[in-house]
Amino acid sequence: MIPIKKPLVATIICCCFLTGCWDKRELNEIAIAVAFGIDKSDEGFRVSAQVVVPSAISSDKGAEGTPVLLFQADGETAYEAIRKMTKQVPRKIYPGHLKLLVIGEEMAREGIWDSLDLFVRDWEVRPDFSVVVARDRPASDILRVPTALDTIPANKLFDMLENSSDNWSEVHKMTLFELLADISSDGKDAVLTGILSSADADSNTGKEATEEIHPSARLYFDNLAVFEKDRLVGWLDAEQSKGFNYVAGNIKNTVETISCPEGGSVAIEVTKSDAKIKASFSGGNPEMEIIIKNKGNVGSVQCGLDMKKPESIHILDNLFEKKLTGIIEETVKETQSRGRSDIFGFGQTIHRSHPDKWKSLKGEWDEHGFENVPVKVKVEMNIRMTGTLLNPL
């Protein structure tokens, strides 16, 4: 009896364990979404999904057909809309490789919390993708534009954002994760990079567009969208955006052009920038101090400054400090005059350094605390290298 029983039991047990994964999904059963766009619609949400077409991007055959497809669906919730897409897509949308979430401006002005909840709650989504706001347009317009350098637009945009954050630092790559931290914390409001499109009604957004050398429909990042809690309330212009990034410590590398005393200009490459915000109290009222320490190199010289003299470097240091102080003071003033949106996190700084005083300030910080707080700006610059040249050509 026993010799028959043992193999039988073993077989049954093996059946239980060796049948594979219940939740398995093969690559040909999923539609990989690389970007989502969220807009307002009559029903509530309009979600656009940019989905990769695997056969078109495989390297061995060469590109055939369009590399990505755009699907759209409306729903009362974003989740519902994404599921409704199954009516158009033969595969289930898989968001695990999401690179970019584009929120239409109209939606952003009403609040982004409701759209974001899904992306945090869903188990497949990883919170490391970037979030941007489509300026003046619905997000679906942005995701419709084809790109040539990288055939998958979402990848191109993601890399572009990263590249620009790293080397020009006017825009800022904000991941969902960082955004959540900013929105949910007291005394700090969020900013998101804006994405713009140069396409107009008769721009070519078909596949032929990728064959133009200078396509009329191009996407570019510009400006920062200012939020109050989760609602978009305004935009910073290019210079203010940069000013904000200096204060937020987001500058990795950038270039500033400063005018020489006797006309002409010098471009300075900023290689390192550290920002610190300090809060102090005088007579019960808070005061903020922004200290920014920079290091940099001379990038190009278009004026008659004698670069061999140490004084010239000091002059440039001072000019840079003056210019940047101006930009930052302007940015702070502009933000404060708008009121309410504490994008620099002054409130958070006070909370962290003076928790007891924050308790009494907290209640009215948004109302009139932030806009009335005096801010001192201190910029230090230390130019070290002048490139391979000494004096200008």
Next chain:
Amino acid sequence: MKGIERISAYQFGVLVFFFTTGTSILAVPAILAEKAGQDAWLAAAAGTLAGLGIIFLYGLLARCFPRNSLFGAMEWILGRWIGKFIMALFILVMVNYASSLLYYSGAFLQTEMLPNTPMSMLNFLMLATILIGVFLGLETIARTAEVFILVYAVFLFLLFIFLLPAIKIENIQPVFESGAGTIARASFPLLEVFALNTITMLVIYSASTDSEKQAGRSFLIGSAISAAVIILLTFLCVSILGGDNTAKQQYPGYELAKKISVGNFIQRVESTISFLWLITLYFKASIYIYAAILGTARLFGQRNYRTFILPLGTIAFLLSLTLYPSIIDFKEWRATTGMTLSIFSGVFVPLLPASVYLIRRKKLAGREKAG
């Protein structure tokens, strides 16, 4: 009565470590952060420190009944009938806990990895593995733990190293904002899972270890290391995710692992890292079930505890599927009913024999000689 199976003091320490770390590290940071915010790591320190005190007292208690298990002690000190009554209640609590751990592991897997797999399958596979371990005996479980502790240590070390660059010290500021009272209150649930439930370890402490003196030391060392791990993970959660965000997460520890990205190369490793949690859940549930089965055998005067593996396993399995209608109900149950059960098993169960022992010490000593 001394059990036949023997484990070394080191193995016992490893089991204590797994048991006390158990459920603490996956969800506890969220529970702590809910009340204490960015001071959650202080609450973790307070809770585990107080917990170590309780565990020390359990160690003292176990000295009252050398070479005997908690169950044996109950009968010996409280007399046959009262002893058996308390024992039966204690076993019920253990079975309840075992099933709540099964639900917990099932819910975790279903939420984060396998949403379409029925929970009955997830719980069944977990339970089957546990029951095979229990069938093979305590020595086998202990040796398994001895092997896995190394893997565990490596994974924990990697998790820590990979997360170091993501730490933002500003996130824990201002330190001590919530005040001592709030921190103490916040740490209470941790005290429960970390210390009060550890009473279960007394079932194997005196009866199945080689040398009681050394085992006593590993009891404390095992739980102290576990305390350090809990504090460390809570600190990582708060300093990386932020206090508010930690409190909002269902499984903040898992969310941490999602943050790992080293040079765009080592990333998306969270399901590998989840090994950390599954392995501790496995050992904790194993010890609960082992204790329950051992107790049941004693309750009915059976020599061979293995008879009860299937019936008790079935009960735990069914309870894990039927006890909690939803994950929110489960959390509610843990905070209310679960807490009461823990106070019963962790405070009342040791206190009653201890006080009776102090009163009847001489008589008992005489009975021991006679017996």
